[in-house]
Amino acid sequence: MTDRLSTGTRAGYAMGSLATGAFGTVPGLLLLPYLTDTLGVGAAVAGLLVLLPKAWDVLVNPFAGRISDRTVSRWGPRRPYVLFGGIGLAVAFAALFAAPTPPGAAAAGYVAVAFLVTATAFAFFQVPYVAMPAEITDDYTERTRLMTWRVAVLAVAILVSGAVAPMIVNTTGGGVAGHRWMGLFVAAVIAVGAVATFVGTRRTRADRVTETEPSLRAQLSTARRNRPFMVLTTVFVIQTIGIATMLAGVKYMADHVLGRPGDGPTLLFACFVGPALLVMPLWSRLGRRLGKRAALSVASTLFALGALGLLVAWFAPPAVVYAVTAVIGVGYAGQQVFAMAMLPDCIADDADRTGKRQAGVFTGLWTAGETLGLALGPGVFALVLTLSGYVSSATGEAAAQPDAARLGVLIGFSVVPALLVGPVTLLLRRYGLDDTARAARTGSTTRTE
Template sequence: MEIAERQTLTRGTRAGYAMGSLATGAFGTVPGLLLLPYLTDTMGITAFLAGLLVLVPKAWDVLINPVAGRISDRTQSRWGARRPYLLFGGLAMAACFAAIFIAPFGTGGGGGLYVAVAFLVTATAFAFFQVPYVAMPAEMTDGYAERTRLMTWRIALLAVAILVSGAVSPIVVKAGGDGISGHRWMGLFVATVIAVGAVGAFIGTRRAPLGTVTESEPSLRAQLAVARRNRPFVILLITFVIQSIGIATMLAGVKYVAEHVLERPDDGPTLLFVCFVAPALLVMPLWTRLGTRIGKKSSLILASVIFTAGALGLLSAGVAPPWVAYLVTAVIGCGYAGQQVFALSMLPDCIAYDAMRTGKRQAGVFTGLWTAGETLGLALGPGIYAAVLAISGYVSSSTGIAAAQSSGARLGVLLGFTAIPALLVGPIIVLLRRYDLTEQQLHTVE
């Protein structure tokens, strides 16, 4: 791809690009929040098997995402290399998402297998939307600060998408009668959010500088070799993937903690989730200013420390009043917002660095690997949480109402929500000390 000549984008273009976050936010949030409880407490699947059914389709994306990146790198159309996938991949993802919760085979093993297959197809459609979508910022502007502004718009709308889809979906399930019926209505609701985001991003980026397809590496192996030679990208990717596992593990436990630790099954999931996401909308401008003052890497480290400290603080949720858990969760949400802003604004920097160093624009290679890693993290999180539930003796149900749990199971619910995310998000920030890509380097690379 040729490097875009425009440093500054219009507000309309920023907002249009950010619309895609409605699709990525909804798909990235709702399965992690509700799919595991749906399998254990509605379909009657054991916690261990439910974890596998969630993990395998997502693990498939680890293989298909780099392929999607390679294909989009080589695509030529009157809409550009990436935008066709925003439209067709996004609409396919919406239709497939609704199909996940139709439950044509009822509960039990057959119903669980259907969910896994439908989820796999949806994850494939998501790959062909997400990879081109994430590749676009590096081709829309070559401005170091402009990428942060673009990501701020994206993360702001992502926070809205996560907040709406994650907070409203449990309400829709409840209003639809719980069980299979309620989840069918929820599937239609989320599918609508995804479709709006996909169409909005397609239309909103029609005037964005998108680059043109040029020389690309001939094979996937060669493309992987290119990525390995980009040291800042490798460091950032490893950090992001491991932290994504921690965040996804916490997300998978929201409904379980609300029901079995806070003992608020009706409003607890929504309140806990809102406390996690809502602060992002308030602190996003503050993170942007801080990033300008102390740098993206330092800001990412600080955000990770805040997240980790909050997760450890949530260990008190078993004995403290519920409002304490909500307050600490809001602190965690502030850290989460910073993690997302700076990791996603550093990715286009890594891509631009490679383009300036090699003379080739292959954003799809890097975003394919990035989204594959993110997808793996989002898959492993619920899998790890399900394993903790299984080890602690969690009892499944096919009634749509969670069964009563032993004290050991309730402890597993809490530890999977707090200690494990803290251990994943915190220590890996040591690796970021080796990340040395700066704005000055981007302007001096030959």
């Protein structure tokens, strides 16, 4: 196995984030308002329709990981799933936003079934994709470089899909028709990412077949004994719920608090994701100086403080809100880099201790938790909307809201994410996988390019 990866390999692997970024962003951004403001579904029911199909992935992800762990092919254990799972995900995503008309129970049921299929396809792409870094390099610092590339592409994917998707809906007539065109666009982005990763990682040696645990129960038991993995996963999942809660509120925030339904969603999203493209090298340097665990805590604290700062949106002009959102985006970039860089460390540490290849099991549990977090976020936001009296609409345009509902939108967009992202970082004190010791044991250096 080659410890140092070529630029082409890093770029090829990172392109998979086009698929993960698009699927992780657009349903969380547009599916809930699509249900409440286009299909006329009540906020509570809409929240369940978003939650339940993704909750299904909690069961599917470990299964997908176990299968890829045991796969032997000329393409390696992971790359076949990256290719075919990614293409299946693209097709299913296009179908997700192609609901039949007129709006009503049949359309809502269609969305629920289509989302279930899409989430299943995503599991068989995402789990093997996340497992690859622990197998294509043994170098501790190289994994941070690889994750920096990945998160940079992830930021582009989130920015493009999250900012452009609402624009496509608006410019193609809105309503069901506009969402269909948007679904085709995002499906194309997903397909490009899957194929590019399959091709770009063809020269890696991610084809090792080593001993693995014989049963899923044994594998799960092994994961539970890996304290660094369990601590990191707990922190990541809870923080993902907070991020997904904020993501679900972008359109509601733009419509009902900022009063800018036209350009507000795109500008909010651009301010959230755009800074990641600029600060990624700075986070990478900080990680080498402080260690990944400390840097993750710094990034999470910055995110939480910025989210609380959004309370000024009740009286401040939109420009101030966009600036505060950019600060949150800086923290978000750091969170993604270090959480994703620490996961392969946990997996590699387990392989060092046991001599068994179980990356698929760990990443299966990881992505199951991430998927559940992405599902719970919109559910949490929908609950806030329900409690604050949000009024749904079947016209394709949001209804006028009472002040209580507008305040609920603001709290769901600021206070709730801050409480989910900030305090949980205290658990990292129990992480226990020392940066310096781990790097020395794997023969890594801190030399930069």
